[in-house]
Amino acid sequence: MIELDRITKSYGGRAVVDDLSLTIRSGEFCVLLGSSGCGKSTTLRMINRLVATDAGTIRIDGKDVASIPPELLRRRIGYAIQSTGLFPHWNVADNIATVPRLLKWPEPRVALRVTELLELFRLDPSGYRSKYPHQLSGGEQQRVGVARALAADPELLLMDEPFAAVDPITRDALQGELLRIQRATKKTIVFVTHDIAEALRLATMIAIMDKGRIAQYAAPLDLLEHPASDFVRDFVGHQGLGLKLLSVRRVAERVRRDETADGEPLPGEASLSDALSAMTARGTDRLPVIDPAGQPVGVITLADLVR
Amino acid sequence: MTAPVELATRPPASAIHIGAHDQVLLVLVLTAATAALSCGFVSLAPDRLVSGAPVMLWTASGNVFTIAMVVLGGLLLAVSLLPPRPAAAAAAGVIAAISLLLSLATLGAAAHTLAAAAAPAARISAGPAFWVIAGCAALAVVDALQRLRAGPLLTAATVAALCGGVALFAVAGIFDALSIVQEYETQRLVFATALTRHIALVAGSVGPAWLIGFPLGVAAVRRPRLQGPLFAVLNLLQTVPSIALFGLLIVPLSRLAATVPPLAALGVGGIGPAPAIIALVLYALLPIVRNTTAGISGVDPAVIDAAQGMGLTPRQIFWRIELPLALPLLIAGLRIVTVQTIGLAVVAALIGAGGLGTFVFEGLGEYALDLVLLGALPAIALALAADFVLHLISALPRRATPR
Numbered sequence: 001m002i003e004l005d006r007i008t009k010s011y012g013g014r015a016v017v018d019d020l021s022l023t024i025r026s027g028e029f030c031v032l033l034g035s036s037g038c039g040k041s042t043t044l045r046m047i048n049r050l051v052a053t054d055a056g057t058i059r060i061d062g063k064d065v066a067s068i069p070p071e072l073l074r075r076r077i078g079y080a081i082q083s084t085g086l087f088p089h090w091n092v093a094d095n096i097a098t099v100p101r102l103l104k105w106p107e108p109r110v111a112l113r114v115t116e117l118l119e120l121f122r123l124d125p126s127g128y129r130s131k132y133p134h135q136l137s138g139g140e141q142q143r144v145g146v147a148r149a150l151a152a153d154p155e156l157l158l159m160d161e162p163f164a165a166v167d168p169i170t171r172d173a174l175q176g177e178l179l180r181i182q183r184a185t186k187k188t189i190v191f192v193t194h195d196i197a198e199a200l201r202l203a204t205m206i207a208i209m210d211k212g213r214i215a216q217y218a219a220p221l222d223l224l225e226h227p228a229s230d231f232v233r234d235f236v237g238h239q240g241l242g243l244k245l246l247s248v249r250r251v252a253e254r255v256r257r258d259e260t261a262d263g264e265p266l267p268g269e270a271s272l273s274d275a276l277s278a279m280t281a282r283g284t285d286r287l288p289v290i291d292p293a294g295q296p297v298g299v300i301t302l303a304d305l306v307r
Numbered sequence: 308m309t310a311p312v313e314l315a316t317r318p319p320a321s322a323i324h325i326g327a328h329d330q331v332l333l334v335l336v337l338t339a340a341t342a343a344l345s346c347g348f349v350s351l352a353p354d355r356l357v358s359g360a361p362v363m364l365w366t367a368s369g370n371v372f373t374i375a376m377v378v379l380g381g382l383l384l385a386v387s388l389l390p391p392r393p394a395a396a397a398a399a400g401v402i403a404a405i406s407l408l409l410s411l412a413t414l415g416a417a418a419h420t421l422a423a424a425a426a427p428a429a430r431i432s433a434g435p436a437f438w439v440i441a442g443c444a445a446l447a448v449v450d451a452l453q454r455l456r457a458g459p460l461l462t463a464a465t466v467a468a469l470c471g472g473v474a475l476f477a478v479a480g481i482f483d484a485l486s487i488v489q490e491y492e493t494q495r496l497v498f499a500t501a502l503t504r505h506i507a508l509v510a511g512s513v514g515p516a517w518l519i520g521f522p523l524g525v526a527a528v529r530r531p532r533l534q535g536p537l538f539a540v541l542n543l544l545q546t547v548p549s550i551a552l553f554g555l556l557i558v559p560l561s562r563l564a565a566t567v568p569p570l571a572a573l574g575v576g577g578i579g580p581a582p583a584i585i586a587l588v589l590y591a592l593l594p595i596v597r598n599t600t601a602g603i604s605g606v607d608p609a610v611i612d613a614a615q616g617m618g619l620t621p622r623q624i625f626w627r628i629e630l631p632l633a634l635p636l637l638i639a640g641l642r643i644v645t646v647q648t649i650g651l652a653v654v655a656a657l658i659g660a661g662g663l664g665t666f667v668f669e670g671l672g673e674y675a676l677d678l679v680l681l682g683a684l685p686a687i688a689l690a691l692a693a694d695f696v697l698h699l700i701s702a703l704p705r706r707a708t709p710r
Contacts, residue, residue: 048616050612050615050616070618071618071619071620072618073618074615074616074617074618075617075618079613079616079617081609081612081613081616082609083607083609084609084613085607085609085610085611085612085613085614085616086610086613087610087613087614087628088607088610088632089631089632098617098619099617099618102617102618102619102623145613148617149617158616
């Protein structure tokens with residue numbers, strides 16, 4: 001659990017983060033969402049002490065981070081940033097091995113971990129280990145950047161707009177991979193973005209920030225259905241609200257269990273907007289649904305989307 | 308470096324008229340030919356102090372050498388018309404290297420022939436045509452190496468082969484009739500001392516300059532406020548003419564030596580190596596500090612942010628990230644400074660520091676140009692060698708860490 005307790009940070013007399021309090025439960029995928037200059041990155045960087053707080057305390061599992069030497073604290077927390085910050089003179093394996101080596105893991109264990117992570121991110125270990133960052137595509141660099149953040153198996157992962165610089169198709173794939181890995185490993189993730197669609201897709205909880213404060217902290221669906229203020233309502237956007245609602249709800253919530261249909265089945269974790277898209281594209285109003293094991297569980301119809 | 312290659316792969320519009328694919332080589336061959344036809348290949352003087360009269364290539368060196376030179380020139384001309392293929396570049400490189408060696412052999416042979424016929428006091432030295440032909444041949448070798456995208460190994464092998472050839476000629480006595488060699492014969496013992504002293508001056512200046520300049524450069528990165536005053540002082544030092552700086556140091560240093568006798572015992576004084584080394588160190592500081600600062604502050608801030616965020620200590624960030632990434636620029640700085648100091652150390656002879664400059668200034672005083680060359684040519688060779696070796700070193704890490 002991460003507790004930000006009345007933290008403040010000012011630059012040149014202007015409060016960038018202003019008396020902010022926030023509690024993030026373990027295993028949460030918490031997205032700090034806001035426009036540029038709202039203090040979301042500063043808040044993130046105060047958690048691993050890259051930025052010092054002016055006032056307030058930050059506790060991780062009850063322990064004040066100020067009481068831990070910054071380097072030791074940071075080695076326990078994963079950190080991934082927009083421009084990856086991969087070391088250009090180190091190959092992929094050495095980049096990923098950075099924190100394990102700082103923690104003095106024995107070399108065989110480091111090598112094993114590098115292989116494991118490359119496989120987790122679907123990068124062939126034999127081909128990618130010895131490549132240098134400039135030989136990778138933007139998406140591959142970002143995968144290595146996230147793999148490096150996960151290398152020492154930290155409980156907490158801080159990510160500062162990690163997918164902002166990649167093209168939309170790659171971003172979609174990377175978001176999918178991150179979701180898959182987060183669901184599988186139950187890491188706590190604090191993720192900064194200005195992209196509402198990205199926040200709605202990834203977050204279990206969204207903290208909307210404005211002028212250094214939290215405007216609302218809620219689950220994606222709550223945020224859309226019950227905005228706490230006009231600011232939040234404007235920010236999440238009234239236009240296309242229905243489509244955004246479809247994008248945060250899952251097919252599994254609406255499935256008719258006792259029916260069957262023909263055609264390519266949808267996975268239950270797909271969003272209702274995925275279902276709408278598939279129905280429109282195939283010119284049908286009924287689609288079969290399967291569970292993660294690939295077993296048919298029922299049917300979703302066009303009427304179910306608006307039920 | 309890639310520009311001439313790109314030019315060559317694109318068929319130029321003029322190709323229809325000239326038909327040349329390697330314009331660089333074509334220009335070099337034509338320049339060399341023009342020089343051979345219009346200037347003296349060697350210069351013949353009745354004695355050491357009188358300027359010589361030009362002797363043309365065919366008069367000086369006889370038919371065999373002249374025909375060989377013409378044939379090689381013709382071959383290069385033909386190669387320059389071939390389509391740009393690695394084989395053509397390789398052929399051009401080999402022929403140009405042979406031309407370079409042949410021009411040296413021709414020079415030596417011409418000197419021997421002329422010396423046999425002339426009075427014992429006569430002096431025979433290289434004329435403008437020789438310098439232009441040899442220079443064009445050397446440039447053609449460089450051009451061919453670039454077209455072949457030669458790595459450090461091939462480049463080093465080519466240079467070694469050429470140097471080996473020249474050394475063989477020297478041992479065989481081919482150059483013995485040349486005035487510069489005769490000048491060397493009379494100065495043989497002094498020359499070795501001067502060369503060693505020159506190298507010692509350079510090493511004794513570049514080493515301390517690096518030990519001072521590198522920490523200064525790092526400090527300038529850490530405290531940007533320091534950069535303004537620091538670079539102002541270093542730039543100012545760079546603008547002081549070297550002769551003036553050598554002169555300006557005479558008074559304070561002789562006074563220092565007079566007041567602190569132990570220093571005088573160590574060789575510190577108004578003239579000699581001490582003021583020379585101080586001046587050379589001062590000149591070397593700017594390139595070293597500038598390249599250190601540029602190298603370290605040129606590291607991507609995101610890389611430093613990531614390093615901090617993962618828990619590297621400031622010391623680890625310096626040694627493992629900043630220093631390796633700045634290395635190409637650090638070596639480039641060392642290269643600039645070494646070459647610069649080899650040249651400046653020649654001037655240091657004025658204040659009695661010794662070195663190759665001794666011959667230059669003695670020669671200038673006596674109006675004996677061969678003696679000037681005896682100081683200048685080894686200094687140039689030394690600078691080229693240092694530049695080449697440091698270039699090779701800087702090419703090595705770039706393979707492991709591109710960009």
